[in-house]
Every structure is written in structure tokens, then in C-alpha cells.
Amino acid sequence: MKQFGIDWPSLLAQTISFSIVFFILWRFAYRPIFAMLQARREKIAESLANAEKIKADVARTEAERRKILTDAGDQANLLIQEARDAAARVREQETQKAVAAAGQIIAKAREAAAQEHARMLGELKREVGRLVIQTTTAVTGKILTQEDQKRLAEETEKQLAA
Numbered sequence: 001m002k003q004f005g006i007d008w009p010s011l012l013a014q015t016i017s018f019s020i021v022f023f024i025l026w027r028f029a030y031r032p033i034f035a036m037l038q039a040r041r042e043k044i045a046e047s048l049a050n051a052e053k054i055k056a057d058v059a060r061t062e063a064e065r066r067k068i069l070t071d072a073g074d075q076a077n078l079l080i081q082e083a084r085d086a087a088a089r090v091r092e093q094e095t096q097k098a099v100a101a102a103g104q105i106i107a108k109a110r111e112a113a114a115q116e117h118a119r120m121l122g123e124l125k126r127e128v129g130r131l132v133i134q135t136t137t138a139v140t141g142k143i144l145t146q147e148d149q150k151r152l153a154e155e156t157e158k159q160l161a162a
Helices: 008-140 146-161
Strands: none
16 A cells, blocks of 8 residues: 555544544534425425415405306396386386376366356356346336346346356
8 A cells, every 4th residue: 555655544544534524514514504405495395385275275266256246246237127127116106196196287277277167157147147137228228127137137147058
């Protein structure tokens, strides 16, 4: 070994020295580094698993959101249709009320017109009777008694009524 330049005491001292340095490095440097790397691998794996879980939750939430929006749209359409139906019913009821009120107004107007017609007819009969009596008095030159006036008025009314 002398030919190769190996000195056994020096080789043994270097081997012991290397073993001590290796042990110290292993114990205080490599082991904590490997432990830290292992912890990072676990955190990465856990994060990937959480990311998949979150993706699944997001997909489920999105499906629920779509379902809720669809249900809300259906309910809104139903409420709109119900409101339209209610408005149509109210419009029909109000129209019927207006027609009934118009009928009542027309009936009252006809009744008032009939009463006015009867009143005016009565006034006309009285006036015609008075004119007949006045004309008869002027023509005959005689003053009519109450009985004559009454008889003439009744005859005039009969003729007007016919």
C-alpha cells in the first residue's frame, strides 16, 4: 500500500474524522432536513386532497345554486301567473260592479224622467184646462161656475188621455 501512497494511520484517522463529521451532519443537519422535506410532502399531499375536496364542494354548491335559481324562477313565474289571474278576476269583478252601477243609474234616470214626464203632463193638463175655461168664458161671454169649470176640466183631461 505504500506504493499507492496510502498511509494506514492517516487513512484510519481520516475515516474516523469523516465518520464523526458524517454522524454530526446526519444527526443535526440531514435528519431535520429530511424530516422537514417529509412534512412538506405530507402538507402538499394534504393540500392536494383538500383541493380535490374543495373542487367537489364547489361543484356541489354550484349545482345547488343552479337548482335554487331554477326553483326561484319557477316560483316567480307561478307568482306572476297567479297575479295575472287575480288581476283578471278583480278586473272582471270591477267591470260587473260598474255595469251594475250603470244599470242602476240608468234605471234611476228613467224613473226620474218618467216622474218628470208625469209632472209635466199634469201641469200641461191643468194649463190646457185653464186655457179651455178661459177660452170658453171669452167665447160664451158667460162666467162659469165652479161646477162648469170642473166639468170642462174633466172632459179635457179625458180627451188628452185618449
